[in-house]
Amino acid sequence: MGKRANPMAVKASLTYEVGEAAAALGKSEATIRNWIKDGLPVMASKKPLLISGQDLRDYIRAKSNGAKTSLGPDQLYCLSCQEGCKPLGMSVEITPNNDKTDRLKGVCETCGGFASRI
Ligand SMILES: [Zn+2]
CATH class of the missing domain: 1.10.10.10 (Winged helix-like DNA-binding domain superfamily/Winged helix DNA-binding domain)
Structure with a gap:
């Protein structure tokens, strides 16, 4: 490419x-x-x-x-911390991303920022 x-x-x-x-x-x-x-x-x-x-x-x-950050099963990817984090209160919002995947959104336990995963 x-x-x-x-x-x-x-x-x-x-x-x-x-x-x-x-x-x-x-x-x-x-x-x-x-x-x-x-x-x-x-x-x-x-x-x-x-x-x-x-x-x-x-x-x-x-x-x-190139960082395929590996997330634990209970982790989201925090855009601010640039790493996996647990969602605050373990509460996430699930929204459809496309036909095959869902998107989980939550709040980073560490910095309070937006965190998500596909
Ligand atoms: Zn964070």
Whole structure:
């Protein structure tokens, strides 16, 4: 593959359709679709798929870190701590991510920040 996608090429406050994300990042739509299969969160399971710029950034960063942080069965990934953490009060919200995966959201026990996992 070519050069790495630049996470700053997308705006965190915007949402992107697959084609828009591909254009912004200089990638093919197929690449973006692979990312979605691989766990990139999408905002709705209906068409057109919308991806939040923030999720895109987080995904690209996580990918380029190469850090497949291994999470325990009761852990979420905290974006602030950059590592697995237990959700505060062990309470999580489950939302469908795409056809195959769900997204768990919670609050990091350590820093109180947003934590999630696919
Ligand atoms: Zn944290």
